[in-house]
Amino acid sequence: MKHKAHKTAAGKNRAMLGRGRGWITVGTLAAYAAAGGTKSALASAVKTDPTAADGAGSTLPLKRFDIPAGPLDAAVKAYEHATGLTVKIVLPAGTLAGFNSQGVVGLYREDEALRLLLDGTGLNYRVEDAATMLVGVQSKDTISVTDSVTNSVSLTKFPEPLLDTPQSISVVPQFVMQDEGVSTLKDALRNVPGISMAAGEAGAQGDNLTIRGFTARNDIFLDGVRDFGSYYRDSFNYEQVDVLEGPAGVEFGRGATGGVINQESKVPQAQQFVRVQAQFGTDLTRRVTADINEPEMDVLGGTAYRVNVMAQEGGVAGRDYAEVRRFGLAPSVSIGMNTPTRATLSYFHITESDTPDYGLPWFNNKLAPGSIRHNYYGFPDENYLKTNDDILTLKVEHEFSPNLNLHMIARAANYPRQAQITEPQICSNAPLSVPVGGFVSSLPTSAVNTALPCAYTGASDLSSIIVNRNQIQTKSVEGDLWDQTEVTARFNTFGIRHALVAGVEGGQEISNPIRYSYTINKINTVPTAMLIDPNAQQPFGGTGYISSVVHTKSDSVGLYFVDTIKLGRLFELSGGVRWDRFDTGYNLYQPTPPAGATVTANVPPISRIDEQPTYRAAFVYKPSTHGSFYFDYATSFDPAAESLSLSIGLANSSAAPEENETYEAGAKWSFLNERLLMEGAFFHTEKDNARETDPTNSNNIVAAGNQLVKGVQFSVVGRLPEGMDVVAGYAYLDSDVIFSKFYPTSVGFPLANVPKQTFNLFITHRLGWHLNGGVGGNYVGSRTASSTVPFVPTSYGPAQTFAPGSAPCGVTVTTCYEVLSTAMKQVPGYWVFNAMVRRPLTDRLELQANVYNLLNRYYIDLPHPSHLIPGAGASALIGVNFKF
Structure with missing residues (x-):
């Protein structure tokens, strides 16, 4: 047997509050260190983080791209060839020839690769359907593909889009x-x-x-x-x-x-x-x-x-x-x-x-x-x-x-x-659901002493x-x-x-x-x-x-x-x-x-x-x-x-x-x-x-x-x-x-x-x-x-005695209790x-x-x-x- 001194609730809360001050200090130092320690490196970070919105794009399949820098129209054609997608240009005819792309080389998702191709052009894109991208001068707030809902999971067991x-x-x-x-x-x-x-x-x-x-x-x-x-x-x-x-x-x-x-x-x-x-x-x-x-x-x-x-x-x-x-x-x-x-x-x-x-x-x-x-x-x-x-x-x-x-x-x-x-x-749990008029062999027992019947009913004094x-x-x-x-x-x-x-x-x-x-x-x-x-x-x-x-x-x-x-x-x-x-x-x-x-x-x-x-x-x-x-x-x-x-x-x-x-x-x-x-x-x-x-x-x-x-x-x-x-x-x-x-x-x-x-x-x-x-x-x-x-019985009749082998609640017992009411x-x-x-x-x-x-x-x-x-x-x- 082991005994321990117990804190009061107030003492416990004071202890938690003290720990909380330590947490605030640690959190502040961590944030400061993260900000200061990465400042120079982050200066060159990509401005748009496609994972920041909803992470949906991160589950799309990766593809390898090798599109060099150059005219955007040539880059778009190379992108279509690499992905099998169709890129529709929502611009006046011939306008695209005036844009240059920085290209994209490496393993990227289809949406991220297109974003990189368009980076610095002032153009944006959105998904029209599963096989088509639209490119044009439109507000990013209204067309960014990163705002689309997730249509895939990372599990390779499911190769098709969720829609299919x-x-x-x-x-x-x-x-x-x-x-x-x-x-x-x-x-x-x-x-x-x-x-x-x-x-x-x-x-x-x-x-x-x-x-x-x-x-x-x-x-x-x-x-x-x-x-x-x-x-x-x-x-x-x-x-x-x-x-x-x-x-x-x-x-x-x-x-x-x-x-x-x-x-x-x-x-x-x-x-x-x-x-x-x-x-x-x-x-x-x-x-x-x-x-x-x-x-x-x-x-x-x-x-x-x-x-x-x-x-x-x-x-x-x-x-x-x-x-x-x-x-x-x-x-x-x-x-x-x-x-x-x-x-x-x-x-x-x-x-x-x-x-x-x-x-x-x-x-x-x-x-x-x-x-x-x-x-x-x-x-x-x-x-x-x-x-x-x-x-x-x-x-x-x-x-x-x-x-x-x-x-x-x-x-x-x-x-x-x-x-x-x-x-x-x-009280103990009822082992069976017994309908009204049925019989049980024993009453619910006390959860403290399972050898005794449960002493409480719906009329019991709650304080007892x-x-x-x-x-x-x-x-x-x-x-x-x-x-x-x-x-x-x-x-x-x-x-x-x-x-x-x-x-x-x-x-x-x-x-x-x-x-x-x-x-x-x-x-x-x-x-x-x-x-x-x-x-x-x-x-x-x-x-x-x-x-x-x-x-x-x-x-x-x-x-x-x-x-x-x-x-x-x-x-x-x-x-x-x-x-x-x-x-x-x-x-x-x-x-x-x-x-x-x-x-x-x-x-x-x-x-x-x-x-x-x-x-x-x-x-x-x-x-x-x-x-x-x-x-x-x-x-x-x-x-x-x-x-x-x-x-x-x-x-x-x-x-x-x-x-x-x-x-x-x-x-x-x-x-x-x-x-x-x-x-x-x-x-x-x-x-x-x-x-x-x-x-x-x-x-x-x-x-x-x-x-x-x-x-x-x-x-x-x-x-x-x-x-x-x-x-x-x-x-x-x-x-x-x-x-x-x-x-x-x-x-x-x-x-x-x-x-x-x-x-x-x-x-x-x-x-x-x-x-x-x-x-x-x-x-x-x-x-x-x-x-x-x-459902469980909620009230019972008095004990009834039966001849051996004839009890309705079991062949090995002689005393039964009739179920008077039940509830779910x-x-x-x-x-x-x-x-x-x-x-x-x-x-x-x-x-x-x-x-x-x-x-x-x-x-x-x-x-x-x-x-x-x-x-x-x-x-x-x-x-x-x-x-x-």
């Missing part, structure tokens, strides 16, 4: 994250319809979410490789975030039932720049980020260095003791940028040391009553979440010809994690309710060694054009969690708290012991190809096949526990091998260069050890993996010269062999359920004139359990954490006095807590509104202020079957953005 890709792909670009002041992956994803957030689990912290109704905790990727760690992801090194909705098993392997999330990292650029942002806000929040890029294009065929740095510390609005402390570092170097062989080596490190908050307790079917919004039920000086993640990535690509490329990415990742988090509980402080304590290391090699080729057969992507990938993933318990003789030995007035300064105590030690290792390999066939100008067919082998070894043991402790059965080494094909087929009709209609069919699978965990029942079972099948039909259209992209889709996803855990034996997990999600979604992303940016989305999800072996009463009820409707909107617009303002919000409909127990176990829907205002002071300096949860709404943001995390209250950030 037969799948719902939502991109959260850099300009949206900047406008909204986004600092986490979770907040970036609030701009995507069909996604809902959930709280971390006992064995896994970090980002937890569902896509189109299915969990996607293990479907988060970083530059196309699975990002397996359980940590909260920061956005400081994001170029953009891609959300590919619908099964993506052919491209990504296991999982991907509802879709995948890909984080695109910032990479070195050919332009020199330095960007520093300092933010200060309510709840003693301080955040400093820096993005420094330094090219040396005459070294090793073109070399560039880039480093992104982030440091943040602060509280959470409305949650007095929760704290966030993060530091991130992401250096990278690219070589051979002007050669056929290019390589980028990057390192990503993020450290987190938080005071975590698992929020508020359930009571029967809803959030516990009373004025508890700001209550903290943990131990501020004893609870912690510490992660220390390191990811090393090498990317190499070789261009054999403009139509044949080889790509390789290799990664070594290490994800250490330590956590001790307090989960507030009042005791809350159990369940300790979730774990220490774990996850790791990943991975290699992915891919070929992309464009060729013709019998006059038919093909775009082929084929690859092989594989590697090893490990997970070694150690979990602890504080329960002795069914009693939690940690001090309890009162529901209405918990004592956060109470000394921590309890008898802790190791409840399980797990070792898991998975070796996997995948082979895949996807071919897109272009049948003239109007039609495209695409199809792909993938084969995966997933081999997992697992064992679990427990050191000798103390007397009366919970005993975990040791599991000798067990293994399971799953081999599974996945398929994709799609049809695209393109009536215009500005839009397309498509139909897509795809499959994916979830092996038993998908999350690197196994049970004896699943390991020894011959049951197939979970299998998922999706049909999707949709349309995509761009307007206003690619400034506005609109998408809409209807989809139908069904999961077979859904895994279920026997409520009477947690080791008995079977693949026997069936689940269905169908719905529609729409999204709009635009960069319009007058500084108007818009991002909006709507999704309607109709989810159902359609068969369940252990939970038949759940049939017809919605899946866990699947709101019927979600909506997001954020609009910015140029105002007077050189101001830009933005406003928007999110709506998330009500969500149930569990797919297997969607769910959290209500909510609206949240945010706002932004930004004003440039100079061409290098601007101020930005963001306000979140304008109306200070009290809502549940992250639900879990055993606890509820409320959304942050009203808060504000004021930032200073420097560009050099």
Whole structure:
């Protein structure tokens, strides 16, 4: 047992404020050093930075140019020959001959190469359609191509523009994250319809979410490789975030039932720049980020260095003791940028040391009553979440010809994690949904002492309710060694054009969690708290012991190809096949526990091998260069050890993996010269062999359920004139359990954490006095807590005794309780509104202020079957953005 002296809240805030002064000093010195140290070098920097607006262009394919300085008309012809694009000149006949170009030599994106050709001429350009550029004397504010929306992703698995890709792909670009002041992956994803957030689990912290109704905790990727760690992801090194909705098993392997999330990292650029942002806000929040890029294009065929740095510390609005402390570092170097062989080596490190908050307790079917919004039920000086993640990535690509490329990415990742988090509980969870008139064998038990019935009802005095402080304590290391090699080729057969992507990938993933318990003789030995007035300064105590030690290792390999066939100008067919082998070894043991402790059965080494094909087929009709209609069919699978965990029942079972099948039909259209992209889709996803855990034996997990999600979604992303940016989305999800072996009463009820409707909107617009303002919000409909127990009994009749073997609540019991009433176990829907205002002071300096949860709404943001995390209250950030 360990006791620690606890600081008062006031003392804690004084300590944070003291640290804040240090932060201000460090941030000021860093900005001064960056400005002074790079002044001479930056004097010759390119004036226009195409990555500054939204980063959209950085994802376009690179091409090699060798256009010498000379007359502009000759340079334009050479550009057309190199790119296959058509350049229309919006000038009087013969005028172009009076212009000279500085030329362009090296590896550039198509848009950047044209910008360089026109540099110094006074001319500008815009995209008319996918094959045409317009050049003329027009205002850059109204025609700059950098104002177009993103129409591609960095993943070479998707060689066609998003407009022609037969799948719902939502991109959260850099300009949206900047406008909204986004600092986490979770907040970036609030701009995507069909996604809902959930709280971390006992064995896994970090980002937890569902896509189109299915969990996607293990479907988060970083530059196309699975990002397996359980940590909260920061956005400081994001170029953009891609959300590919619908099964993506052919491209990504296991999982991907509802879709995948890909984080695109910032990479070195050919332009020199330095960007520093300092933010200060309510709840003693301080955040400093820096993005420094330094090219040396005459070294090793073109070399560039880039480093992104982030440091943040602060509280959470409305949650007095929760704290966030993060530091991130992401250096990278690219070589051979002007050669056929290019390589980028990057390192990503993020450290987190938080005071975590698992929020508020359930009571029967809803959030516990009373004025508890700001209550903290943990131990501020004893609870912690510490992660220390390191990811090393090498990317190499070789261009054999403009139509044949080889790509390789290799990664070594290490994800250490330590956590001790307090989960507030009042009563135990109901193991089954029992309708009115049904019988149960026992009443809910006290969460403090599971040998006693729960003493509280809806009529109980709130000041008398005791809350159990369940300790979730774990220490774990996850790791990943991975290699992915891919070929992309464009060729013709019998006059038919093909775009082929084929690859092989594989590697090893490990997970070694150690979990602890504080329960002795069914009693939690940690001090309890009162529901209405918990004592956060109470000394921590309890008898802790190791409840399980797990070792898991998975070796996997995948082979895949996807071919897109272009049948003239109007039609495209695409199809792909993938084969995966997933081999997992697992064992679990427990050191000798103390007397009366919970005993975990040791599991000798067990293994399971799953081999599974996945398929994709799609049809695209393109009536215009500005839009397309498509139909897509795809499959994916979830092996038993998908999350690197196994049970004896699943390991020894011959049951197939979970299998998922999706049909999707949709349309995509761009307007206003690619400034506005609109998408809409209807989809139908069904999961077979859904895994279920026997409520009477947690080791008995079977693949026997069936689940269905169908719905529609729409999204709009635009960069319009007058500084108007818009991002909006709507999704309607109709989810159902359609068969369940252990939970038949759940049939017809919605899946866990699947709101019927979600909506997001954020609009910015140029105002007077050189101001830009933005406003928007999110709506998330009500969500149930569990797919297997969607509703719970709320009142019971007296005990009834039955003859042995005749009880309606089980053959081994004689006492039953009739269920008199039930209610859905769910959290209500909510609206949240945010706002932004930004004003440039100079061409290098601007101020930005963001306000979140304008109306200070009290809502549940992250639900879990055993606890509820409320959304942050009203808060504000004021930032200073420097560009050099």
